[in-house]
Amino acid sequence: MRSLLFVPGTRPDRITKALASGADAVCIDLEDAVAPDDKAPAREMVMQALAQPREPATRLGFRINPVRTANGLADLAAYGESNVAADFVMIPKAAHPVELEIVAGALEGPDRPHLWPIIESAKGLSRAYAIAAAPYVQGLLFGGADFAADLGTGMEWEPLFHARGSLAAAAAAAGVELLDVPHLDVNDDEGLAASTRRARAIGFTGRACIHPRQIAGVNAAFTPSEAEIEQARQVLAAFRQSQGGAALLDGKLIELPVIRAAERTLAAAGLKE
Ligand code: GLV
Ligand code: MG
DSSP states (O other), X not given: OOEEXXXXXXXXXXXXXXXXXXXSEEEEESSTTSOGGGHHHHHHHHHHHHHSOOOTTSEEEEEOXXXXXXXXXXXXXXXXXXXXXXXXEEETTOOSHHHXXXXXXXXXXXXXXXXXXXXXXXXXXXXXXXXXXXXXBOEEEEOHHHHHHHHTXXXXXXXXXXXXXXXXXXXXXXXXXXXXXXXXXXXXXXXXXXHHHHHHHHTOOEEEXXXXXXXXXXXXXXXXXXXXXXXXXXXXXXXXXXXXXXXXXXXXXXXXXXXXXXXXXXXXXXXXX
């Protein structure tokens, strides 16, 4: 998924609009967007929302409270007791793969949702490889706001650089997706575009959003351009012509890593060679 739009669990009225926003996925939030006194009614509303018929084009999931809290366990129990099917469940403050085992066990069934742990603490980062490789994990989200708070830093690029790079490697090692933290200034289109370009360049495959107006920019950033697709095709054609040996394209050496990158570009564009 290139873009995932968060909707507060207290605002089910926004879900229909979110599903039509162009986002690849919509995540209804039971965690930080919901005040402690509102957790129980929000949980009920989320289960009702998940029970509504919907188009399969946009994936719909929800973010539970941390598994180590009573609210997190209540969220899982409510899901288990309702006859609903989410496409994915986001697990905040993930710090150990055993948390994913607990969630996977609680969600067991023929339509078990994909798991999306959120890495947002130094402890979580230290176990990111094991968390990413846990069964049923489809991707990771970098919770940059909580991570910066854990480190006692701001959310500038530099203090979060090491975490982003490490998560890109952990996600690649496990073969799962990686979403970046939302850009928190919803009116800053330029900042959104620039930081999303950087995230893609360092290995992220998508980005979370907190407002529908962020979706188009994020989707565009993670969709290969015509020029990139054309370049990838030329690389593969040159390689084919060289019959497995090294090839040159525009004076540059094409070897297997370049081929892999070209194949990844076509796959991201939904194309085959
Ligand atoms: C998301 O949950 C974050 O903390 O950035
Ligand atoms: Mg967070």
